Amino acid sequence: MAVENTRRHIRGFLSLDLCKELEFIHRTCGVVGYRPNVFSTTLSHLAATNCAHLILPFVAVREKLKEKVEDFFGCEFELFIEFTGLISWCRGASIGWHSDDNRPYLKQRDFAAVCYLNSHGKDFKGGVFRFKDGDPSSVIPIAGDVLIYTADDRNVHSVDEVLEGERLTLTVWFTRNSAHDEDAKLISLLSQRFSDHEKGKSYSFSPLPASDNMYWFSNGMSGFDIRCARIQNLGFRICSSKHQQFSTSDMAVDPLELLNMPIRLARGDEIFDMEFLNSLHGLQVVQFCHLKLSDLIASRKKQDGDAESTEPHLLDKVNGLELVLPCDHQLAEKVLGSMSCDDEALSFSWVAFKLAVTRWEEYMFSLYKDLLMLIPHWVFHQTIFLAPTTEQLSCNQFPGFEEPLQNKLQR
Known part of the structure; x- marks a missing residue:
């Protein structure tokens, strides 16, 4: 196969709404990644941290990518998804020339798909994708674009150092080897969730943190917790709950363990008098508010005449x-860049934030309900897909995100 037939750059494959939704998931669930200055969110991590419902926004795009790769490379019905993950490259991150199967434990990888979720020049600087040979020789990341290519030495490539901001991608690898099928592993995890539901066990939408070291970004003697950093990066401060107040001299408490306990959020000198189960719970609401602030403000204005509005x-x-x-x-x-802006600071209101809490709960409940409908189909077929019997899901508008799941792909 000639080099030019081993890769394809597809423009506008993903809608910008889906890019934003996946960005929201990564900024609320991501952990320190496999390379310096890289953060990642895997589907298995979502399942393990009580966020299995957040796998749903990935389902349609995984299917569509698999169809596109099989069609372009002429291997219809041969492929399995080996890995799905959100990966962000921050300031200082780069990688030299390599192929995606360049290690013995990666030889099962046959094809790759890199979906860009934000844009070069607007959201970050640097981070250009370059091929060693052939055409295109380089790809400038633009939100919604997808790059597919063979994972072997016909597509040796590199990524320039990110100079500023956070370069975010959805990366999917495909294999012909069914022993490395990601779906089988995920379904095993998810079937337990369905079993708990059938047994009548209660379910909380609040995320449960992984071990603290997974969130710790180390830089010599210094460092930061990614949960804490992302909350503070949007102008919020983390405060103790009403019932758990610790002094700075209380050495019996590991400071990072406080992030796994109930917290409250502050902005300026004001504290929002609501307890969040842990810092990840607070982070999800903060990021949801950031993503949907303009819509929340518009909704608030519509409610101004509501006598019950408090x-x-x-x-x-x-x-x-x-x-x-x-x-x-x-x-x-320095590593993550600055997310907050003057316009957002001026337009922020606690009323909108209170509405964000409600909308976040509605969004999570909608995803969880849909997940419960899909899991039995996934278990039966041993593959993750949008079951034909759940077409009604496409008619449901997820609160806080405008488009139905299937329509977020530009067909």
Whole structure:
């Protein structure tokens, strides 16, 4: 096969709404990755941290990518998905010339698909994808574009160093070897969730953190917790709950363990008087509010005449309730870039944030309900797909995201 037939750059494959939804998932669930200055979110990690419902936004795009790869490379019905993950490359991240199957434990990989979720020049600088030979010789990441290529030495490639910001991709690898089928492993994890539901066990939508070291970005003697950094990067501060207040001299408590306990969120000197189960719970709501702030403000204006609309209860002063955490804020901003902006600071309101809490709960419940409908089909067929019997899902608008799941792909 000639080099030019081993790769294809497809423009506008994903809708921008889907790109934003996957970005939301990564910024709320991501952990320290496999390379320096890289963060990742895998589907198995979502399942393991009580976020299995967040796998649903991946389902349609995985199917569509598999169809596109099989069609382009002439291997219809031969492939299995070996790995699905959200990967962000931050300032300082890069990789030299390599092929995606260049290790003995990676030889099962036959094809790769890299979906760009944000754009070069707008969201980050650097991070250009380059091939050693053939055409195209380089690909400038643009949100919605997809690059597919063979994983062997016909497509040796590199990624330039990211100079600023966070370069975000959805990366999927495909294999002909069924022993490396990602779906089988995921279905085993998800079937337990369905079993718990049938037994009547209660379910919380709040995420459960993994071990603290998975969130710790180390840089010599300094570092930061990615959960803490992403919350603070959007202008919020983390405070203790009403019932758990610790002094800075309380050495019996590991500061990072406080992020796994109930917290409250503050902005300026005001504390939002609601407890979040843990920092990941708070982070999901903060990121949801950031993503949908303009819509939340518009919804708030529509509710201004509603007599039942109430102002959120705030505590006037932080008064020493802020948690003292080992987080190098300057390093975090250097690595992750700055997400908050003056316009958002001016337009932010606690009323909109309170509405974000409700909309987040509605979104999570909708995903969980749909997941329960799909799991029996996945278990029966031993593959993850949008079951034909659940076409009604395409008519449901996920609260907070405008498009139905299937329509988020540009066909």
